[in-house]
Amino acid sequence: MNAQVNSTSSVFDYSKWFVAIVLICLAIGGNYYFSAESLIYRVLGVLVLLVAAVGVALMTEKGKSINRLRKEAWVEVRKVVWPTRQETVQTTLVVIAFVLVVALILWAVDTLIGWLVSMVIG
Incomplete structure (x- = not known):
């Protein structure tokens, strides 16, 4: 039963990583496709898509562990004299x-x- 839960979680993680990669590809492709538009609009569009991609990636198991590591590292930085x-x-x-x-x-x-x-x- 435990293997079934891990398998389902793994499939969801793969789909989340796929969505994150698609969002990054859309940001890159959209930047080239809309090259005639103003630079500020393209930068904002790329930033929005990259933030969305990072948000989706942080919802995976690996993303959660990276976020946990970031928080623990910040706690250790506060302890430095x-x-x-x-x-x-x-x-x-x-x-x-x-x-x-x-x-x-x-x-x-x-x-x-x-x-x-x-x-x-x-």
Whole structure:
């Protein structure tokens, strides 16, 4: 009995994915078909169809799990302790200083190797 329920759910999911793909194809085709119309109308039409396609896709089992993952990720983002402005500025300055030091070292090594090669080649 459980296999029958999963099979029916799977068929409905496939039909929902098919509708979502058709809506996306309609958005793309409609954009080309109505190329003589104003850009704002075409953009609005494409956005409406894409929002409808995403809405249909979110009704599938995979879409529901993706939506659940999005919500859980947002909860985790709220738990992050973000650095203060002062910490950000200090870290940025340390990174810039380190990059400059490494650039100077690489420039010195390049100059030394160039000098050695010119001594060997003549």
